[in-house]
Structure formats: C-alpha cells, structure tokens
Amino acid sequence: MKDQMPPGGHTVDASVNARAWNHIAAQDEADPAVSTPGEVPRTIEWTCWPGRGPGAEWIGDLSRTRVAELGCGTGEHTAYAAENGARLAVGVDVADQRIAQARARFGHLPAIDFKVGDAAEILDEPRLDVCFSIYGALWYAEPTRLIPVIHNRLRPGGILAFSVNAPRDGELPGRRVDxxxxxxxxxxxxxxxxxxxxxxxxxxxxxxxxxxxxxxIEGPDGSPYRTLVIRTRRGAD
Known part of the structure; x- marks a missing residue:
C-alpha cells in the first residue's frame, strides 16, 4: 500500500527496515556461507535474475577508485570492488547483524570497511568516485533526502549506479509499506x-x-516485476 511520510519518517523508515533485515540475518545464521569467509563474486549482478542486465562494466574500471555501496547486505559486491582494484571500498547497511555477517565474510580484505547506519546520515567519505546500490538504500530510503548526500560525496564526474524495482502495473509511485x-x-x-x-x-x-x-530489465516469463538499472554522473561544479 502507498503511505504518507509520518512525522520523523526518515527515522521510522530506517528503524523498520533494520528490524526486518536483522530478522532475515538471524534466520540465515544457520548457513555457514553468511558467517565464514566468503567467495568474492566474479561480476556484479544488478537484478535478482542472474545474467539479466549489465554486469560490472556498468560502473567501469575500479582501479584506484574510492567506492561506496549503500545497502550492502552481506557484503559480496563491496568485496567485488575491493578485490578489483578499489583503494577504498565502503559498505553501508542499516542492519547491524547484516554488517556483522559482511565483516565475517569479507572483513579480511584490504581496503574494505563496513559501517552500520542510515546512509544519509553516516556516508562521510569525501570525493568518492563511485557510489552504487543493488536493491539497497536507493530503494529503501527517501530519495530526496539521500540523493543530495550522495551528490555531495561524489567527485565531479563521479558515478552513481543503482537498481530498484519499477512500480507494478496500477501501482502508485512513492513511499510504500510491504x-x-x-x-x-x-x-x-x-x-x-x-x-x-x-x-x-x-x-x-x-x-x-x-x-x-x-x-x-524484465523478469522471467510471468514475473510481475521489472527492475530499473540506472547510471548517472555528478555534474561539474
């Protein structure tokens, strides 16, 4: 259902979403893949359907870049950036248990850092080259609050890339509670x-x-979902 922003809604959003993802993290604890050193993926999947849509080329060569992933979950794509030349790869997530899992899986990698919190409040790395999100903070946080923060942290010409679900047929746009x-x-x-x-x-x-x-990007036959994979650049100062 579509909802209106309540008083203090930004805090409400982060708190509600952190609770949900912490429960998912606790549910997954029995799987050793989320609590032991993990395998770094060979590319970046921007949708939940492997092989549909672009890969890591969507954000280009990461050598010597400063990168942040917003809504990093268990950290595999932040790890991809760290393994593929980034001099700094920061993963941010509102769910502290997800970040604990990310650290257990990939905290041993050089140049990687994981942070717990609302990206609009704690993203403080200056002059990032790339900021990206895969069904992450750009999907779960109010965009008119988060996008200016990202703009201020990117260098001129820096890339913002993200994926979100498009509204389904008949759905109204905006804030939704599912x-x-x-x-x-x-x-x-x-x-x-x-x-x-x-x-x-x-x-x-x-x-x-x-x-x-x-x-x-259309889902498999019969899927009601469609993903939007988006790339943009910060304009010159």
Missing amino acids: NLTLTGGARLPVIHYSYGADAWRRLLAECGFADTQVLP
Whole structure:
C-alpha cells in the first residue's frame, strides 16, 4: 500500500527496515556461507535474475577508485570492488547483524570497511568516485533526502549506479509499506520508495546529476516485476 511520510519518517523508515533485515540475518545464521569467509563474486549482478542486465562494466574500471555501496547486505559486491582494484571500498547497511555477517565474510580484505547506519546520515567519505546500490538504500530510503548526500560525496564526474524495482502495473509511485515473510511464516513490514524511469530522471536532475541512463530489465516469463538499472554522473561544479 502507498503511505504518507509520518512525522520523523526518515527515522521510522530506517528503524523498520533494520528490524526486518536483522530478522532475515538471524534466520540465515544457520548457513555457514553468511558467517565464514566468503567467495568474492566474479561480476556484479544488478537484478535478482542472474545474467539479466549489465554486469560490472556498468560502473567501469575500479582501479584506484574510492567506492561506496549503500545497502550492502552481506557484503559480496563491496568485496567485488575491493578485490578489483578499489583503494577504498565502503559498505553501508542499516542492519547491524547484516554488517556483522559482511565483516565475517569479507572483513579480511584490504581496503574494505563496513559501517552500520542510515546512509544519509553516516556516508562521510569525501570525493568518492563511485557510489552504487543493488536493491539497497536507493530503494529503501527517501530519495530526496539521500540523493543530495550522495551528490555531495561524489567527485565531479563521479558515478552513481543503482537498481530498484519499477512500480507494478496500477501501482502508485512513492513511499510504500510491504511485508517480508520469514521462513516460519511471520511477516515483517518494510518500507521502500517506488518510482518509474521518468521520475528517477527528474529526481536525479533536480539534485545535480546528468547523463542519466535507465535500463528496464524484465523478469522471467510471468514475473510481475521489472527492475530499473540506472547510471548517472555528478555534474561539474
């Protein structure tokens, strides 16, 4: 359902979403893959359907770059950046248990750092070259609050790349409250922000981004979901 921003809504969003993802993390604890050193992926998957959409080339050569992933989960794509030449790879997530898992899996890598918190509040690395998010903070945080923070942290010409679900047919855009279903059947609310391609272009342009590209990626046959894979650049100062 579509919802209106409540008083103190930014804090509410982060708290609600952190609770949900911490429960998912606890559910996954039995899987050693989330609590022991992990295998770094060979590319970046921007959708939940492997092989659909672009790969790591979407953000280019990461050699000697300063990179941040917002909504990093268990850290595999932050690890990809660290393993592929980034001089700094920062992963940020609101869920402290997810960050604990990310550290257990990839904290041994050089040039990697994981942080717990709301990206709009704790992203403080100056002059990032690349900021990216895969169904992460750009999906779960209010974009008119987060995008200006990202703009201020990127160097001129720096890349912002992210993937989000597009609104389904008949859905209204904006703030939405849905549910995650745990293995035992319990349902937990999650808050996300759903916009179409034109709305994302407008939001990014209003915050000083340019050269925005939007790739709509269709799901498998019969899937009601469509992912938007987006890349844009900070304009010159």
